[in-house]
Amino acid sequence: MEKKEQQHIHLIAIGGSIMHNLALALHDKGLKITGSDDEIFEPAKSRLASAGLLPAQEGWFPEKLDTRPDAIILGMHARADNPELLKAQELNIPVYSFPEFIYEQSKDKQRIVIGGSHGKTSITSIIMHVLKQQNRLFDYAVGAQLEGFDRMVKLTDDAPVIIIEGDEYLSDPIKRVPKFHLYNHHIGVISGISWDHINVFPDPKVYRDQFRIFAEMTPKAGTLIYNQDDEQVLLAAVPRNPADIAYIGYGVHDHAIKNGKTILHTKKEGDIEIQLFGEHNLRNISAAKEVCKKIGIKAHDFYQALRTFKGAAKRLEKLGESNSTVLFRDFAHAPSKVKATTEAVKAQYPERRLVACLELHTFSSLNKSFIPQYAGALAKADDPIVYFNPKTLEHKRMEMLSEEELKAAFQNPALRVFTDSAALEQHLLSQNWQHASLLLMSSGNYNNINMEALTKAVL
Known part of the structure; x- marks a missing residue:
């Protein structure tokens, strides 16, 4: 229609x-x-x-x-x-799923779809920030509320391009097709592949196949931008028809860390201090830069805009900081995200003790057969903590988890396990926070722990 x-x-x-x-x-x-x-x-x-x-x-x-x-x-x-x-x-x-309807509304636009198990929201938000700074007309559909944008969806008749965060989860309860297969991208990005959503994709190959299908949907004269350091991505997106499609690999942006600040090294612009940090974000920047280049944004304009980018909400979001303490909240819940985020905070503040606290909240993260995927995910934390609410397991009708099972799955004997949010809060409040970083990772809310009060108390 x-x-x-x-x-x-x-x-x-x-x-x-x-x-x-x-x-x-x-x-x-x-x-x-x-x-x-x-x-x-x-x-x-x-x-x-x-x-x-x-x-x-x-x-x-x-x-x-x-x-x-x-x-x-x-x-x-x-x-x-x-x-x-x-x-x-x-x-x-006529019945449309969300992605089908977005496609219907953007048939006459250039469609840029950002896919991947991790980094989607960050890459999408960097691109949107840069385009906004450049006063470019664009539509978008993104999975999080971004600073500077009052909506997660914008659809107009005059924007020539639409930026879409391409989720691999199912589009609707009838067709049960991954969302990012339905946007029909001109420019596609695959930021990384790490098995997730086991309730829908029961094994890693079935999951990876969804990205292979996405890569193969890239049209003639289209572009596929991919993380060249990810083995799973290379298996899914290996260039098949380079005569027809531009395949662009990217890696970690050249950089240095000085006094807790990340400095990008660039060829023509010199050194540029940015507000993002972590190896995963330095990849996200590279991906966003390749997309922006494809739609006519000059490197100078890209880096100038990047200086003012603070990051997407709940993506390594700084809750507070004092001279010797910093608190971050992150949406990380899948194993690859937890590992990348924990490593990022430790690398940024190597001399500080890192308390990393993960809430297991999703179906995959609470599933006994999936939890071994978290092996080593909290290895960089000095004080690794896992919290889950037994009521969530009851609600999802899942088997209860024991402390021993979690320690074995994470391969981390130092792991502390909490099943009571009040006890977890007390534990955090009783710590000495001098020369320490606190990282809270969850797609939930730790059974409604008051983050503002916790931040004040820690600082």
Whole structure:
């Protein structure tokens, strides 16, 4: 269905973090937006309410479709037997997943899709920051709230290019295809491959195959930018038809660390101090630079913009700092991310004691057969800590984990295990924080530990 014909769009599961942002973006375009969800939390609730898009009550109401919307967008957390979805199918209303709809809205644009098990959000946000600094017109769809951008989705008629964070997770409950297979990229990035989402991809090869498919979808005269130091990426993205496609490998940007600051070495611009750090981020910078070069951003302009880039929210986000102590929060939860983030903080502050605390929160991270993937992930921490909430295991109907199993899986006899967030908080508050770094890694919230209070107490 063409964009201009889509007058009324109904979103099933409108309260999701990316779905409510899409609803707001379409509302901004002047489309009539309705939606439903069985639970809507903050900040989605307030943001939808202020735009007049908050459903009158939570739940699913098939009768909402009696007005026959032009299209339905189906969120990932709706189920295949959702009453509104069944009604839409009965009425033959076109049903799109989030990525299918983004593609429909960006058919006339150059589509840049950033894929990979880790680094997607950071690479996407660096590119967006640079384009914004250069006053370039662009649309975007990204998986986190970024500083300087009030939405996670922007769709306009006049932007010639769209930057998309290409998640490998499933697009919707019916088609069950990885999201990044549906955007049909012109420029694709693979930042790294490290087995994840075992509830969907039961073994590492099946997971890696999703990236091989993505690489093979690169069209004639298209570009594939890939991490040349990652063996799994090379297996998936090895140049197959270099006559038709530009294959561009990248590595760690040339740099030095001086007094806890990262300095980039560049050919023409000299040395440039940046606010990001860690080997993984120095790769992310290289990937973003290659993308920007492809769309006409000069190296000088790229580096000037990079000086002011503070990083994506919850990606090595500095919660606070004093003369001898620093606290970071990071979204890291997959083994490769945990390892990279822990190593980054230790390399940046090598003389300080590093307390690294990981919350196991996702299905994969709590799964007994997957946990051995974390072997050595916290090796660089002087005080490695793992926390999980037994209620999360009960809720997911998973087997309970023991301290011994976790120590063996992480291959770290120094590992401390906490299952009570209050006890963990007490442990952290009782430490001597002189000449120390605290790194908190989680895609959850440590059962609602007050980060502000903890930061104040530590500093």
